[in-house]
Structure formats: C-alpha cells, structure tokens
Amino acid sequence: MGKRETIILSALYLLGIAWMFIYTHYKVNILLCPTKWALGIPCPGCGMTRALSLLLKGDMVAAVTMNPNIVIALVGIVLAPFLLFSQWFTNRDYMGRINSLLNRKQFLIPFCTFEIMIWAYNIMRHI
Secondary structure (H helix, E strand, O other), X not given: OOHHHHHHHHHHHHHHHHHHHHHHXXXXXXXXXXXXXXXXXXXXXXXXXXXXXXXXXXXXXXXXXXXXXXXXXXXXXXXXXXXXXXXXXXOOOHHHHHHHHHOOHHHHHHHHHHHHHHHHHHHHHOO
C-alpha cells in the first residue's frame, strides 16, 4: 500500500471521527444503509453507529447487544491510527500485511459465518 492509499485511509478515519462527533452531539437521524433503504432489511453493519455511540458513553454491553460487530470494529478503531502513523513515517506496508493476513481462507470462512449470524440477528431484531 502506497502513500496515496495511506492518505485515503487516514482521511476516511478522520471522516469517521467527524461523523461520530456530529451523530453524538446533534442526534442526526439519517438512513445510511443502502440494503435497508432498497430491500427493507438490515445488513450486518446496521446499528454500528448506534453501537459506537453507546460504546463512547461507556456502555459496552448495550453496544455489543446493538451490533456484535462493534468488538471487531473496536480493534480497528484502536489500531488504525498507530498503523497509519507508522506506515506514513516508516514507509513499511503494515496495512498491506494485515490485508494479506485477512484474505486467507482460515480467516474468511469464520468471519463470513460470523457476519451471516449477525445479519440474521439484525433481521430478527428489526434494527
């Protein structure tokens, strides 16, 4: 991953922080999920903004109940700034290494199974 991709990922990370600030402080109620908008059913990511908001308020149980993906997202949220910062200044491809690890069958099969279970969970809860 080159400088361009690092800049794009850094910008997306900052946009995510800005979105959470706006959502938390101004209670924006916008339907962002194209699956829910087009098909009327939630996707595995539905409820992540609310889950992150609950997590920021210190309510981990409610956050995981809202969307269990918050556990996976939390790892990325915490590690991303360090990895991007390190990649920016050392020119080592940390994100590329992580991407190659995550694209292995040993990771993808359990991950996809987990996401299907979360999708069913979200559909049953009518998020």
